[in-house]
Amino acid sequence: MLTCLCDAFFGEVGIAAVRMLEHVGCTVEFNNAQTCCGQPPYNAGDWDSARKIADHAKRVFAGSDAPIVCASASCTAMLREGYALLYPGEPHVQAYELSEFLLTKMNVTEWPLLDPAPKVAFHRSCHGRGIHLGDSAERLLQMAGVQLIEFGATDQCCGFGGAFSVTHPKVSGEIGMEKLNRIRESGATEIVSGDMGCLMHLGGLIEKQNLMLRTRHYAELLAEAIPAKEAKLATPAG
């Protein structure tokens, strides 16, 4: 699943995820009828609207036996845990976060090295905590030679929380700034994470404050490590 944020703003993340999956031998399907997982109204408490969207998503994905992979712990958590609350008693949806899928389903143990090896601060998204991702994305990054800079609060919330960031902008922004300050103190200049929600929030704060930090999804880094020849097969010109 592409996820709505990658659909709207961060298409490169979706492209990178496809390249990573193809690199390990997967055939990727993308149904152009997919939209959103339903999490925004679900978190807002409008479960009738959330169910309408979830029904649509379930119909879209029912057309294939392939497991659902998202480059987002947030959407994965919605498909797996959120739908379980929206539809009590129904079997859980088979959805995987990208790094989780690569490590546990594709048994990835090595990744092409990035040269030069980037040094980054890794932010663990809270939905990763919710679906027990642990350090799966960090492990992939380390396979590619990425150096992770310790800053002591990798799993501290970025403050986003969806609509929370709009209804509680001050609290949400302060939580994000606390995280950014810790990262800046560590000397890191790049923040890498597995959820574009977090990175959109942190990125918005960074831009407003003119901080010398950039944000990237880990898939963007890891796709960069895939050799160009192979990449050419997967990437059209332009």
Add this chain to the structure above:
Amino acid sequence: MPRPPVEAFARKLAQSTTDSVRRATTGASNARVATLDRTFKDPGSARHHAAAIKDYVLDHLGELLQQLEANCTSHGIRVHWAVDSASANEIIVGICRSAAPDGAIVAKAKSMATEEIHLNHHLEAAGFTPVETDLGEFIVQIDHDTPSHIVAPIIHKNRFDIAKSFEREKLGPYTEVPEELAMQARGHLRESFKSATIGVSGVNFAVAETGRLVIVENEGNNRLSTTAPRIHIAVMGIEKVLPREADLPLFLRLIAGSATGQRATTYMHGVLAPRRSDEPDGPDEVHLVLLDNGRSAVLHGDYREILRCIRCGACQNTCPVYRQTSGHAYGHVYSGPIGAVLAPALEGITAMGHLAKSSSLCGACEEVCPVQIPIPRMLLQLRDEAFRAGVARDSAPWSVYAFGATHPSTWRAGLKMLPLAEATPVPHPLKSGWGEFRELPHRRGRHFRAWWADRP
């Protein structure tokens, strides 16, 4: 649209308060992890075990409470059942009146149950003089404040605030040294213990098997409050009962580690009976007030697991929202993640349902909870319930969003128009709410759907 109370409170909070709260909560969170790692080979399975015991308690609550009552009664502890806070206050004031018809000093140990029923207010109205004997609660009392944390009631204050309060109350020469401040309070409180007729405490655990009331603390004031006065009244929420003595070691370690990062609290009292005829010290009467106050109703609903709570405050310490706002932002005795569920569960969705929205749903609370309460799941269910009840709805047109998200061509067309929306000068909540502290996101690089369609 008015700002949610937690956000509104955060906006007027002094930076020094935020700093105090952040420092104390971060320190407590770090100590918690370090201690639990040293105490248990596998803290996760200890928490799982504790949750299972608590679920057993909730499944057998009626019979365990009857067993507790029978065992307490057999040792001479008088047991009272209070269906709500009014009846609890009536019972407690009644005991005080029969012990001291002309009023008396009531030495109070720290207790969230008595905060929940606003006991001090009722004691004062009935002509009694409650004196908070826990240092933090004492400061809350002299400042006419309210506790902002279930374990650390003055987490929102620093020693300079306290120094000024003590000077105002003429407790001794002005000092900012914490130890000297503590000694001043100690000297003052000693007199209250000597003259108090009645002592009131909470209960951390009550063992059904034996009828033992267990209270943990660090200052020793609880021991004085429960042994020096002639009457001891213990107030406990009905969910605090444990089946067996053998369950205590696990819970005593978990509460000490989770609350204050200690391997054991400085004091642990077991109250089994009033003073026997051959004993020199202790109260002549011990009363146990079992407080329901909405708990039975919670037991049979979606928020049942919230009754596992042992009031350690670990969820408050780890919560990023609590850290930025302090407990007062929540407008309830119970604040932070536990309060965001417990307050609406006990007092109804209309009064307190808005608190479920004051969370980023980060899940840190569930991760640290010593009894594995699924707080994020309950916050989501509360949001659903609140939405259906028309409480704290945001202004987002979710039905319109749902229409777009179920009509793919509309969805795709809408996404193409996003840059236009960004450029429109029309104000909307997304722009004002989001844009006050952050820039709006910009499209970065290629569009996925176009890339996918163009693949060879």
